[in-house]
Amino acid sequence: MSTATMSRTPAEAPAPSQGRRRHARNGGFASTFTVNALLILGCAYMVLPVVWLFFASTKNTADLYGTAAYAFGEPAFFENVLAVVNQDGGMFLRWMANSMFYAAFGAILGGLISVMAGYAFDKFQFRGKDSFFGIVLVGVLIPNTATVLPMYLLASVFGITNTIWAILIPVLCNPFGVYLARVYSAAYVPAETLEAARVDGAGPIRSFFSLGLPMMMPGYITIALFQFVGVWNNFMLPLVMLQDQKLLPVSVGISIWQGYSIPQPEFTPMVITGSLLSIIPLLLAFVMLQRFWKSGLTAGSVK
16 A cells, blocks of 8 residues: 555545445435425324314214215304204303313323422322332323222212212322423422522421422423323213212213114204314413423433
C-alpha cells in the first residue's frame, strides 16, 4: 500500500457506490411506505365506524337496510333526533345527564385522588412504599370487568346497590391514573423546589396544592380525560349495579333500546342516532383539552 493511499484523509474517502445509495434509498422508501400504510389502516379502523354512524343516522328504517353503507338516503336526521329526545318522555336526555355527572365526578375528583396518590408515591418515603406501589401495578393489569362482581357483593353488603353511590365510589379508584401521576410527578416537580418550600415553612399539604398540583396540571388533565372517557364508556358496572332506568348512563340505556329493536325495527335508527349523539361530549372534551393532554403525554414519554 502506497504512502499516498495511507495518508488519505477521511474527507478524501471514496464516496459510496451508486448501488449502495440506491439500496439505502429503496430501504428508506419501503420503511416509510410501511409506516404510513399502518397509520392509514389504524386511522381507517377508528374513523370509518364513526363515519358510518353519521351516514346511518341520516336514514329512516327503510333506507337503513336498502341503501349502501356510506350513502345518504331520504333526509331523516332531524326526525331521528326528535324521536330519540321524545322517546319515553325524554329518557335519553336523562341518560346523557347521568353519564355526564358520573364521568365528570370521576374525572375531577377521581383524577385528583390519582394525582395525590402518585405524588405521594414519588415524593414521600414511608414503610412499604414499593409494596403498595406493586399492588397498584397489579391493579393496572386486572380488567375492570373482573372486579364488577366483587364490587356488587360489597355494594350489597353496604346497601348501596341501585343508587348513584354504587357508580361514584368505584370510579374514584384508578390504578392506571396513579401510575401515570407518579411518572408526571417525577417529570414535573423538582425535589429542589419542594425542599425550598419546606425551608420557607410550607407543610406537605400546602406544598402539594401550591406547587405540586400546578406543576402537574398537564398530567392531571391527561388523567382526568382518560378517566372521563373510561367512565363514560363504562358498561358492565352500571349494568350490574343499577335497575332503575332513571339512574342508567347512556351506554346502558342505548343497549336497552338495542334489545327493543329486534321485535320493533323502528328503534334501530334511534339506537344509531343516540349512539352518534353520545360521542359528542367525548369529542368536545378532547378538542377543548387537547393542548393540555398533548403536553402531558409528551412530558411523560420523555421521562
